[in-house]
Amino acid sequence: MSELTRNKDWWGTGTPAFPGTVDVVEARPIGNSATRIASLLSGELDLVTEVPMADIARVEKDERFKVEAVPQLRVIFFGYNYLKDKLDSSDADGNPFRALKVRQAINLALDADLIKDRIMRGQSEPTSILSPPGLAGHSLEAAKRPAVDKEKAKALLAEAGYPEGFSVRLDCPNNRYVNDEPICQAAVSMLAKIGIKVTLNALPKDQWGGLVTGKKSDFYLLGFGTPTSDSHFIAGHLLIGGPFHTGYANKKVAELMDQAGKEMDSDKRNAMMAEVFAIARDDAAVAPLHYQMVTWGMDKQLDIPVDPNNLPDFRAAVMK
Amino acid sequence: MISLFIHKLGQLLFVVLATGLIAFAIFSYAGDPVDAMLGDAASEVERTELREQLGLNRPFYLRFGDFMGQAVQGNFGRSFRSNEEISTLLVERLPATLELVLVAAVMTLVLGVTLGLYTGSHRNGWSRFILSASLLGVSMPTFMLGLLGIFLFSVHLGWLPASGRPGTVDIGWWTTSLLTLDGWRGILMPTMTLAVFNLGLYVRLVRAEVLEIRTTDYIKFARARGLSEADISRHHVLPNALSPLINVAALNIGTMIAFSLITESVFQWPGLGLMFVNAIGFSGFPVMAAYFMLVALMFVMLNLIADILLVVVDPRLRRG
């Protein structure tokens, strides 16, 4: 538990950009989401971040509270390991993820809308590309997901040489993203239906993170966003190189990224980025699922803008 | 009696050494501090250097001696995660756990002895009710009880806070909840949750003990001398029941210290147990090891206190 006290001498106090009236903020880390919500409902807290999807309705039903949400600048997706010639956790020969048809089949099997409806309780925006809304490369058209088609997915798997499917382990965090483990469970069930037998390995984020950045994981759930409002950052980390890059390589993408890095004209640059993300989508470089929402529950007396990066800015908080 | 004391001290030393060994084993083999401190990117040269620096190349017994030497001075190293001195963390969180256990222990002992004596000497509806309730109490997992309590008293009725440790007052380095109404409101539910299981056990134990004593010759003899039932209970049953009760009380309080980790994680009570549970989540082995040793030490101290009390209440242990 920590306490923040307003700096009385700060220059910004009272300026239109920072209308905040809160003098003291007490921050209480509550890991257990049920307890977090119970504390809000019992009136101990004024603001909770990360309201579990399941509890939104319940908080909204209470007259004293409201729930506000914005999409986060972060895309949730399933990543593949391209680096290994043979996947450690799979019974398949070689690395099935190197086959485009396998990756396409997975895209066709994952029903992001159903996950939105059932698991995210409406609080997500399904997507097929890596760039978050509002950033270069994102458009509704580009993010449109193909219709779910299990038959076609099975056919693609067969064409790729896996008529009986294959097995693989999915490394999934259980305390990192909104509903991370339930999403993975749902995906396991959906992939099972086209013959890919996925074993779920749900881990606390520290252990899971090591598997991903150590490039040991064969198949993983990852969320990636940008602190800079520049989607070049996302593409660079996921498609070109760095701790979160697990071996995807595409000459065209590399060229475009290189050019975009030097391009000063923002329109041209945006067009290049759009192309990069479109190629990655068509190449099924990863299997994007959705953008999660930042959802805060708060006292109706409190006004504070929901931050897409989930960082409350109390300079702007007004308590009526 | 002195030899008994030396014997007990020897036992204490054995337990401290043995738990120290376990803690040390976890500390030094389960998590590689080099990995934790340098990350994956470090080169082999850097690793070797750090190993030298940390003295990890020295023989086992030297390192264990060092570890115990440090531990005795209260130095358990730093947390992998927050890089805080673990001893500081322990001192910060100790009052929360101790108060929780203390209040629960007082509740258990007072109620347990009263109800146990009652059920041991009466065979009526109340007695049967108390016994059934105590059986239900020992059948109810602590975490279920905590969840039920939160659901009922915090969410539905809104009487008690669901989480955290509100209303604390600092007395030197000790923070206490016992001086404010808010503090008591906050500590009530966690302590009750913690106390119920042990209370159930205790009532049954006291009862069994009382029934056992009531069949002895010296109670029959006391009756044959015409002493009143009240006198017999006070002067003959209770004094003889004390020894076993003290033994079990020590065991019970020790169990409660360990069980407090359940209560603390359900109620997000900022004590040692919560720290331990969180540490498991991020593989914080030094924190785990320190907690482990501390709990074992408290347990041993409790037993020592119990042994001293036993000598006080039982004349047979005093001489010879």
Next chain:
Amino acid sequence: MKNLLDNEILQDFLRTPSAILSFLVLLAIIFTSIFAPWLVNQNPFDPLQLDLLNSRLPPVWIDMGVAEFPLGTDEQGRDILAALFYGARLSLLVGLASVTFSFCLGVLLGLLAGYFRGWVDTVVTRLADLQMTIPGLLVAMMLAGVIKTQLPAAIQETVMIYVVILAIGFSDWPRYARVTRSATMVQAGEDYVLAAKVMGAPARTILWRHVLPNVLRANIVIATVGLGIAIMLEATLSFLGAGVPGTTPSLGTLIRIGTNYLFSGEWWTVVFPGLMLILTVFSINILGDWLRDALNPKMEHGHA
């Protein structure tokens, strides 16, 4: 065996309604968990059989509930009733296995310590004291926590359950050892043991044929109570996330998952597993309580 459950105890059982009732409840729980695959039409552990389309359905007696899922479904479309049966199966399995483990270990060490005394006794008693110093929950949490990070993820799934069994089982052996030790000391002083010694019978014959059958009674009572505790401990571990993996949920795991929906109106995901757990442990404890009285020669039933 016939002697152990001789007629008097059976008679007493038939005259104790609470014992009969809890026995029947337990029998039903055991039956449903053994025959779960034939009683429900879904295996909740098999992702292939789950369908997100069926998720979050309420129990059948509430609007929108369907008869196919009488107690409703969770977020993944898992049939709660099926999950209960399969979950109880895992809980009972872990409970029985860990009790068996601690029973065997504790009785063996207790026999040796009580019969041979001397240094064997000293070592066993010290170890038991040490083990008692470290509460079972903590041992189990440490073991599970450490092993979880040390094992390669690939075999964790299969190994975790054994780890939990061992961790729980290992934490409870001193209770058996203590009772067995003192009972063995009593039995070893009995003349029939002396008679066997005079005959020249070796220690293992004496322990196996003479002492063991006479110390089992006390241990059976402990084991009954121990089973309830083991099941609760497993549930607690799973609730705290240090137990069996979430893909093969025990009752504790179901409760942990269900807790996330405690406030959202989907109460059935946590209430039913919670009830099942309490019912199981409560029944075991009632039986244990009765057994303790019935096997205690001092307590004549009905009076005393």
Next chain:
Amino acid sequence: MLEIRNLAIEFNSRRGQVKAVQGLSLNVQSGEILGLVGESGAGKSTVGTAIMGLLSAGGQVTEGEILFKDQDLVTLSADALRELRGRKIGMIFQDPMTALNPVRRIGDQLIETIRHALGMSASEARQRALQWLERMGLPEVEKRINYYPHEFSGGQRQRIVIALALCGEPDLVIADEPTTALDVSVQAQILGLIKDLVTETGVGVILVTHNMGVVAEVTDRVAIMRHGQLVESGPTSAILTAPETPYAQMLIGSVPPADKRLRRLPMPDESGALLAATPEAPKSDAGRADILSVAGLEVTYNAGGLFGQRQGFKALKDINFTLKQGMSLGLVGESGSGKSTCARAVVGVAPITQGEVIYQGHNLVGMPEKERRPLRSAIQMIFQDPYSSVNPRMRIVDIIAEPLRFYGIATNKRDIQDRVEALLHSVKLPPEVMRRYPHQFSGGQRQRIAIARTLASKPELIICDEPTSALDVSVQAQVLNLIKDLQDEYGLSLLFISHDLPVVRQMCDDILVLKDGCMVEHAPAEQLFTNPQHDYTQQLLALMPTLGN
């Protein structure tokens, strides 16, 4: 003072109603000691607790009245009864080790009782307590009044129990087996004390006991009970010398006489007729070979400690004796004398630190187990407590067959069956008992089963460790007769251990007296009884309760 009329008491048990006492009528006068005797299950203790109004739960008086000074105790309220207890009626318990509250000073227990009964102030009560302790013959009472019970010996504790029972100045005292847990020498002192108190205070005493010797020693009148009913009552001397009913005749006849050795104790044989009480002379050792000789035997028990560093306890020091083929040697002593240790040393289950045990030329001390095993079958043992000497979880057939299988005497099922049947026959039990478990038998029957097991390996030497001290006197007589029959039939040699001198006189040809682990006297039986040399032996013989002349 007390008159019991037509009393009946029943108990509820798991098996339904059990009648413990039926149609009992008795009376006690002040200043007299009434002996209430009977064997186990006679209901004698139940009568005592019923008078106190302390029947254990489930027990109730169903008929008759207990008139104490013309007041019916049966119909009295619980509170009124409590008023009487301690003040008017006191009770002395059997076991002084358990009758005192272990965590309270004896002074506090006395003062509490005196204040309650006599309504004295604390300081007066303390004075009175001191007087009582002095009267009980305890030394240094001023200091000892602050002691806890565990700081006293068994005899001293029983004195304190008596003080507690009498300090409320009751008119009637019920003494329930007050000396059964005590050694002979202490027993004599306690009985003397009770007798003195009766003379001094004029209190009436009901002495509940199974011991005929005790009855003869102190009681004025005696009432014999059997199966909850009164068999016979009258002045002690009359009943003991000329009992009228067959049961009383049998009961008194079965008490081993201390003054002569009988061929067999006068018990009914298979036909039901009493055996004749013909005297018999001890056997002579002329021409008999040594079967067992013990020389310089020393047994030391380890005092504990991980490395056994502490000084051990010497249970036996320098024991020497020789037993000839077919004869009986008695080992006699009080508790703690080392007599049982001696038995254990001979069968090889006690830690021998020095000396030799030579059986038919083989020194058993230090002999490897492999060589010893064939000899083990020849040396067997009969134990004291029939409830402890057979494994309660085994069938009779398995108990008796165990040595047969172990020594490989019989291996096939048919053979074992036959032999077990024969063994049962030799201890006079029918073959049907084979399939049953021990708890279905009485103490005497169990002892026969244990003897059958002992005989199974065809032993030559049998060590009898107090084989009858846990048995009722009539059962004791039967078992003693049986052992003698078997000795004659198989030519057995006996090492017979007992604290009971009359029993030893019946059974043994030579007697060895032990005290604190040392030999005190070793002499032929007749000589020891008629002309004891050692002070201790003389003392034992003098204190031995007997039926009188």
